Amino acid sequence: MTIEEVAQEERAPVDRAGTEGGDARGRWAQEVMALARRWWIELLRERLNLVFSILQPAIWLVFFGAGVERAIDAEVIGTDDYIGFMLAGVVTFTIVGNGISGAMPLLWDKETGYLDRLMSMPIARSSVIVSRFVFQVAQQTVQILLVVVVAFALGVRIATGPLGLAVILLTAALLTMSVTAAFSALAYAVPQHGTFFAVAGFVTLPLLFMSSAFVPLEAMPLWMEVVARVNPLTYAIEAMRTLVLDGWEARVATSLALLTLAGAACLALGTWQFRKQTGDRTQE
Amino acid sequence: MSAVIETLGLRKVFGDHVAIESLDLNIERGDVFGLLGPNGAGKTTTIRMLTTLLAPSGGAARVCGFDVATQPSEVRRRIGYVMQTVAYRGLLTGRECVEIEAALYHLPRRDIPLRAEVVLEAVGMLPHADRRWTTYSGGMKKRLDLACGLLHWPEVLVLDEPSLGLDVQSRHNVWGYIRDRHVGGATVLLATNYLDEADRLCNKVAIIDRGSVVVQGSPSELKRAVGAEVVQVSTGEPERLRRAIEAERWVKKIIAGEHGDLHVYVEDASIALPAVMRLGLEHGINLKRMTYSQPSLDDVFLLHTGRELREVGAAS
Ligand SMILES: Nc1ncnc2c1ncn2[C@@H]1O[C@H](COP(=O)(O)OP(=O)(O)OP(=O)(O)O)[C@@H](O)[C@H]1O
Ligand SMILES: [Mg+2]
Numbered sequence: 001m002t003i004e005e006v007a008q009e010e011r012a013p014v015d016r017a018g019t020e021g022g023d024a025r026g027r028w029a030q031e032v033m034a035l036a037r038r039w040w041i042e043l044l045r046e047r048l049n050l051v052f053s054i055l056q057p058a059i060w061l062v063f064f065g066a067g068v069e070r071a072i073d074a075e076v077i078g079t080d081d082y083i084g085f086m087l088a089g090v091v092t093f094t095i096v097g098n099g100i101s102g103a104m105p106l107l108w109d110k111e112t113g114y115l116d117r118l119m120s121m122p123i124a125r126s127s128v129i130v131s132r133f134v135f136q137v138a139q140q141t142v143q144i145l146l147v148v149v150v151a152f153a154l155g156v157r158i159a160t161g162p163l164g165l166a167v168i169l170l171t172a173a174l175l176t177m178s179v180t181a182a183f184s185a186l187a188y189a190v191p192q193h194g195t196f197f198a199v200a201g202f203v204t205l206p207l208l209f210m211s212s213a214f215v216p217l218e219a220m221p222l223w224m225e226v227v228a229r230v231n232p233l234t235y236a237i238e239a240m241r242t243l244v245l246d247g248w249e250a251r252v253a254t255s256l257a258l259l260t261l262a263g264a265a266c267l268a269l270g271t272w273q274f275r276k277q278t279g280d281r282t283q284e
Numbered sequence: 285m286s287a288v289i290e291t292l293g294l295r296k297v298f299g300d301h302v303a304i305e306s307l308d309l310n311i312e313r314g315d316v317f318g319l320l321g322p323n324g325a326g327k328t329t330t331i332r333m334l335t336t337l338l339a340p341s342g343g344a345a346r347v348c349g350f351d352v353a354t355q356p357s358e359v360r361r362r363i364g365y366v367m368q369t370v371a372y373r374g375l376l377t378g379r380e381c382v383e384i385e386a387a388l389y390h391l392p393r394r395d396i397p398l399r400a401e402v403v404l405e406a407v408g409m410l411p412h413a414d415r416r417w418t419t420y421s422g423g424m425k426k427r428l429d430l431a432c433g434l435l436h437w438p439e440v441l442v443l444d445e446p447s448l449g450l451d452v453q454s455r456h457n458v459w460g461y462i463r464d465r466h467v468g469g470a471t472v473l474l475a476t477n478y479l480d481e482a483d484r485l486c487n488k489v490a491i492i493d494r495g496s497v498v499v500q501g502s503p504s505e506l507k508r509a510v511g512a513e514v515v516q517v518s519t520g521e522p523e524r525l526r527r528a529i530e531a532e533r534w535v536k537k538i539i540a541g542e543h544g545d546l547h548v549y550v551e552d553a554s555i556a557l558p559a560v561m562r563l564g565l566e567h568g569i570n571l572k573r574m575t576y577s578q579p580s581l582d583d584v585f586l587l588h589t590g591r592e593l594r595e596v597g598a599a600s
Binding site: 027030031033034035037038041042045046105108109112113114116117118119120121122123 | 332335336337357360361363365367369371372373374375376380384385387388389390393429432
């Protein structure tokens with residue numbers, strides 16, 4: 001079949017896609033899945049990247065568990081299950097790390113010009129960021145499940161059981177929404193990737209240390225506790241830690257609600273930056 | 285009325301640098317319209333405004349009746365844009381690239397595999413479809429970009445230097461393809477540095493230089509306006525030769541080109557050639573070389589700007 005014959009056969013696909021029945025949500029889903037497919041193929045073809053990123057959190061947990069546990073005062077962290085205590089911290093660490101590495105393809109697209117090609121297509125401006133989010137959530141779910149298996153082998157039992165694990169994954173996904181959107185916004189805002197890494201490196205460690213990832217809020221100096229309490233990472237950590245160590249408690253729901261708010265805010269910020277910073281492209 | 289692309293006083297300023305002064309274009313359905321000009325003339329800038337990637341600083345542009353500034357998604361849905369530089373496509377295969385973009389154009393899922401094959405075939409990339417993009421040669425990457433631009437049978441095909449970096453064979457294939465699309469009813473806007481490309485493909489061209497249209501019309505019209513034929517004389521003393529021949533009846537116009545060349549526009553080269561030779565001898569001017577040609581678009585550019593397109597292009 002030649003190109004013209006096909007063209008004849010499928011009359012005016014433009015009109016069909018464009019005006020017929022406002023199935024905007026279906027089109028948006030198609031965009032997000034197509035872009036996510038692209039991210040997946042690339043990840044699967046980078047074997048080393050795949051192996052390291054999947055294994056890394058589990059290795060961290062073993063490292064913390066074996067190495068640091070002895071130096072920790074059970075009184076300070078409020079439990080003698082240090083690995084269980086660290087589980088939430090390691091998951092959060094992983095999410096932040098994924099946020100940085102996850103923004104790299106966006107930086108690439110911007111610097112190599114593929115972003116222009118994407119922007120010349122009739123896609124929603126949020127699709128690119130959301131596709132990254134979908135991709136990251138899928139990737140980190142695998143990472144978290146692996147870390148939980150390792151923790152199980154080291155003797156950690158999640159207090160809330162399998163359902164608790166599902167809520168942990170949900171919490172992780174909510175935090176990922178904030179982190180992905182924030183780093184995507186940064187990727188689009190910077191003039192060059194060098195700036196991105198400088199800024200990302202500068203904020204990451206303070207963000208992690210000013211949360212309850214390694215030290216419980218109660219054990220912090222006051223000023224640090226104040227900072228930690230407005231840090232969205234803390235909500236994710238508190239929720240996950242409670243689910244692992246203590247069981248179902250009301251503060252889990254509060255944390256999830258606050259995380260949702262933070263996620264929505266970051267996504268709005270990310271999309272706004274995306275529109276503003278991708279050249280002076282025409283706005284939607 | 286049947287204008288597919290219409291611009292009125294379109295303008296783009298980068299900081300204090302005026303890239304596009306004020307552009308009026310009128311491209312009709314079925315046109316193959318060439319934007320011709322040296323490096324930095326503003327071709328890409330114009331195209332990026334028309335493809336909604338750059339917001340105009342002034343004026344207005346409509347594509348298929350939709351304003352690029354206020355109805356960008358309508359415009360995007362109707363254009364196929366092939367960029368000047370090839371897009372980086374990482375670790376994907378050619379087929380995957382095409383299929384993913386087909387989905388981004390919202391083609392129905394079941395049509396995508398066939399459509400991907402058809403466009404890959406059209407640019408001769410089907411045999412290489414399942415190789416990774418990173419293993420492609422420069423020309424193959426360009427052809428893949430072209431395939432992607434065709435995916436949704438755009439009403440308007442916008443090509444920025446479509447044959448940049450292609451070998452002769454592929455250039456001819458791409459030209460053949462552009463002509464087919466034209467026959468198929470698409471409107472084509474193409475930017476190019478290659479005069480022969482514009483000459484062969486376009487039924488209309490606009491020559492732009494330093495952000496303004498110098499002249500526009502059909503290639504044959506423009507060339508007719510130059511004069512019937514061009515005699516190009518190379519000599520060490522172009523000024524003396526000019527004075528020797530400028531009074532002659534058969535001389536329509538003389539323009540000095542680079543390297544001491546004179547471009548003499550004449551009615552009939554077969555009469556002018558011996559006459560130039562005779563006058564040169566009479567005045568004792570040493571003529572190094574003499575050629576004559578039908579006027580080309582290069583001559584059109586020279587006539588309107590006083591500079592040679594090739595020279596300007598090579599210089600910057
Ligand atoms: N983002 C930008 N910021 C500042 N100046 C720019 C920008 N983009 C283009 N220009 C300037 O605008 C002018 C026109 O550039 P443009 O890319 O449109 O040229 P062109 O005709 O496509 O040239 P070429 O044949 O080299 O592709 C140039 O002087 C260029 O330096
Ligand atoms: Mg250009």
